Amino acid sequence: MKRTHLPLNGLRVLDAAARHLSFTRAADELAVTPAAVGQQIRALEDTLGVVLFRRTTRGLELTPEGEAGLEALRAGFLQFEEAVRAMQAGQSSKTLTIAAPRDFLAKWLAPRLAEYAKTDPELRFVLLSSDEGLDFTQANLDLAICFTDGKGEHEGVSLGTPSYWTVGVGGGAETVISWPGCPADETKGAGVTVADAGLALDAAAAGFGRATVPALLAEADEAAGRVVRFGEKASANSYWLIAPLPQWRQKKVRALVAALTA
Template identity: 60%
Template sequence: MKRTHLPLNALRVYDAAARHLSFTRAADELAVTPAAVGQQIRALEDHLGTVLFRRTSKGLELTEEGRAGLDALREGFLKFEESVQAMQAGQASDRYTIAAPREFYAQWLAPRLAAFRKATPGVQYQLVENENADFTEANLDLAVRLVDGPGDLEGVELAPARRVVVAAKDAPEEVLETWIDWPGAPLPEGAQPCVQVGNAGQALSSAVAGMGKAILPYLLVEESLKADKLQILEGPDEGRRAYWLVAPLPQWRQKKVKSLVAFLTEE
C-alpha cells in the first residue's frame, strides 16, 4: 500500500494553533512568526481541500472538519514521540560497547573504565578487540584507535602524540642494540630488527620481555615505566599518531557517550 505524503510540519503548526485558538500564541510556542503559522495553515488547507479555521467576532475557532481530525492527529504525535524515545533508548542505556587495542585496554583503559563504573554503579561493558571494527556491524558506541586524526568520525585525542624508545629495565647491552619492528613506527635508517611484530601491543610485550628496544606511544608505555618494567632510551619526542576516542556523530551525541568521554579526558 502506497503511503500518503504527510505535511508533518504543517500538521504540527495546525495542532498548536488548534490548542491555542490563536496564530500568535502558536507562533510563540513554535518560535516562528504569526505570518508563518498562517502560511502553513493555508498550505495545509489547500493540501486537504478543506477549511480548518474560521475567524469570528470572538476570535479564532475550528471548523467541524478541523475538529474531526484533531484526536487522531494528537494520538499520532504521541506515537511519534514514543517512536523517537525508543530510537533514543541507547542514550539512557548503561551498556557500552567499546573497541580498543588489547594492550592499550590493559595498560590504560581498563583501570579508568573500572573507576567510571565505581562512580556510576551498574554500568556494563562489552569490549571488542578489533579497534577498526565497523561501528554498525559491531554495534559500537566508541572505539580507541592509534591514528593521526579522527578522519570522518568525531573524536578527541587522549594525549598528545608523543613517542619514546624503550627497553626492559636493566636490559644488557646486546638488548639495547637490537630493534623490535612493528608497522606503526618506522625504524631508523639501516636498523636491523631482531623481532617483527604486528602491532604496538606486541611490541610492548616484546620490549618488556627483554627482546629488544622499540619505538612506542608514550601513553601506551606510561604504566610500564611507573612499574619499573621499562626504561626510556630516547624521548619523549613529538610523534605523528596518537590514541583517539572516536565515534560517528550519532553515537558521539549520545548522553552516555558524552559522559564516558568526559570522564576519560578529565585528567
C-alpha cells in the first residue's frame, strides 16, 4: 500500500478502540460518536480485507489479525510524535535568520535588533544580505526586509511612510548623487554614483552633494544632524517585513515584527 493511501485516521481509531475494547470509550477519547468509530473500523476492515473486532458475550474482542498489527502501529505513532516534536523544535529556538538589503541593515535594522536583543539574552540573529536575491527555503529564513511596492505572495507589513527624502549638507548641495534604484528624475547629471542608498546617504553627509533616498533610511541621520532635508516626494515602494505564512505564524517572528513596528 502506498504511503499516500495509508488510512491514518482509521488506524488512529483502531488504536483507541483496541486499548479500550469499547467503541463508546474510544469515541469519548477521540471526541466523536460511537457510530463514527464503528464506521471508521468498518471502513478500515474493508480497506485491509480483514476483520479486526468481534462482539462476544464478554464484549468487544480483537481478532488475531487486529492483534498482529498493534505493536507496529503503536511504535509508528510514537515515531510520528517524535517527528512532530522535531519539527516544532524550531518554535522554541531563539535564533532568528533575517535577510535585508545591506544599507537597510546598517542604517536602520542593526540598531533596532541590538535594542531588541537586550530584552532576552538568549536571542541570536543570523543576518544575511538580500541584495543578491531572496529564497526563504534555501536560506532557511525566518523574516526578510524588501524595498518593494507590496508584500507579494507572502505575509507582511510595511515600515514607515513610502516616500523619498532629498538630503545633503551645505547650501543646497548641487551635485547629484545617484544609486541603482533611485528615482529616475534624480539621476540626471549625476556627479557621483554609488552602489546603494546607504552609500548615497553617507556620500551626502560627507559633502559630495545631494542624494534622494528612502525616508526611513535617512531619518536617523537627519535627527543626528548629519544631513539636512531639502525635499520630499512620494514613492511607490517602501520597506516591507515579509515571510511565508508558516514563518509568519512563529511566535518568535511575531514578537520581532511587533517590536520593529511599534
